[in-house]
Amino acid sequence: MKRLSIVKQPLFSTINDHLIDYPTPSNLNYFWSFGSLAGLCLLIQMATGIFLAMHYTPHVDLAFLSVEHIMRDVEGGWLLRYAHANGASMFFLVVYLHMFRNLYYSSYSSPRELVWCLGVVILLLMIITAFIGYVLPWGQMSFWGATVITSLASAIPVVGDSIVTWLWGGFSVDNATLNRFYSLHYLMPFIIAGASIVHIAALHQYGSNNPLGTNGTVDKVSFYPYFYVKDLVGWVAFAILFSIFVYFYPNALGHPDNYIPANPMSTPAHIVPEWYFLWVYAILRSIPNKLGGVAAIALVFIALLSLPFINTSQVRSSLFRPIHRKLFWLLVADCIVLVWIGQQPVEDPYIFLGQAASVYFFLYFLVFLPFLGKFEQFLVYYKNPHLRADESSLNTAPVA
Structure with a gap:
């Protein structure tokens, strides 16, 4: 009786409906774990990003030095920086695998069109967020990457040059650009989190697809305690892979030129x-x-x-x-x-x-x-x- 009274509360009933008693097709495999892994990656990025923002200085003369200050002087700062930088790569890896699974099993088919479209919107928001975040360390690749990519908007007829000027906050990539990108980079993860909640709500409206692509309403079991274990196995495997990169190969996925302070007078040989x-x-x-x-x-x-x-x-x-x-x-x-x-x-x-x-x-x-x-x-x-x-x-x- 006590459990029933708790479940009737609005917050607990929502958790119960979507995480505990949520009806799940009984034949789901481990490829369906990438959705929860993507949520875990988002939480890691938001948590590490908030702590990094406490020590970062969004100014062209101080941004690079503030990142080095985080790495050298802040207690555990190197771990925050490497977890955030490599966490972005892990986030994209998980989302790409999640999307390929959807393509293989046609999980985008009716009636889940909205689920897929929201996922594509989330991917676009992730790309924008990661790009403006890559500019913040203010290294060589950050500066020139921002210059090249934002200049693409100038190709748009009539309004292209105005868009570029608005993005830059002036007539070149400078301090106004860095401040704008810092503000947007702090804001965007919360927009992604909101879009993710809507994405999950749209998914739970019709339920998850299954590997056979058949009607799964005839053979469903509750998510807990049957399927959370599969997600947990995926989380442990992800934690092992993530830890290997953070502790042993923290710069393997980055570009060495970004450890050189931004210099508008020196163009890198190859901008990637x-x-x-x-x-x-x-x-x-x-x-x-x-x-x-x-x-x-x-x-x-x-x-x-x-x-x-x-x-x-x-x-x-x-x-x-x-x-x-x-x-x-x-x-x-x-x-x-x-x-x-x-x-x-x-x-x-x-x-x-x-x-x-x-x-x-x-x-x-x-x-x-x-x-x-x-x-x-x-x-x-x-x-x-x-x-x-x-x-x-x-x-x-x-x-x-």
Whole structure:
């Protein structure tokens, strides 16, 4: 009776409905743990970011020195800095795996269109947040990365130059830019957290998909105590991987030039973003025209957002779609190639390889997926003549 009275309270009833008694398909595997891992990564980034903000100084003359002060003088500051920097990479790694799982099992299909679209919006917010956060240490790669990426907005007709001036807060990347980026970087994680709550609410409205892609309402169990253990195993594995990078290879995922103070008079030989931006950067560089490159990046997110509405397959899981399974793994390989191309110099053969990889990326989302469902349906009817006979008999049967 006491437990029932507690559960009836609004806060506890919400926790109970979404974390304890939440009905979950009984055949979920460990790939469904990446959603909770993404939430854990967000909490790590918010917690470490708040403590780092207590010691950071958003001024062009002091920003780099304040980061070094955190690393050398603040008690445990090196751990906060490395956890925050590597935590961004871990966050993107988890989210990318989460999205690839959704693509493989078609978790974006009806009635979960809103869940997928909110996920794409969260990815875009993450990219913006990570980019402006990369500027804050005010190293060489921070400064020149901010200069190159923000200058892309100038390609937009009519309003492009005004947008660049507004982003910079002046006529060059300077102190106003750093202050704006610092304010936005502090604000954005809370927006991401709010979007994540809406994302979870939209997911729980219809429930989770399952590996078979079938109706899971007939075989569901409560999340606790059956599935929290799987999430816990994923958290432990993630903690081990995260700790290896933080304690043994803290700078493996960063660029050494960012340990050089920003110098507007010295351009680095090769400007590259963080690894989790490289696939987008490779697509951008594949277009020789600046406006075309910006349009290609916009098309990436348009393609992702439109995916639930242009998909024509009646079968969700790739376990039963051999053609899509091959195309999907080609997409995974294609994205890896794009990441590799993004860190190479802008010269042949990398230009051609980047263009070819970019073409396949768009072909997968805008051509293959919309037509593959129709083609699969044709194959089913072609290989099973009795289905055509059954359908024709239904069409010619007299109406009672």
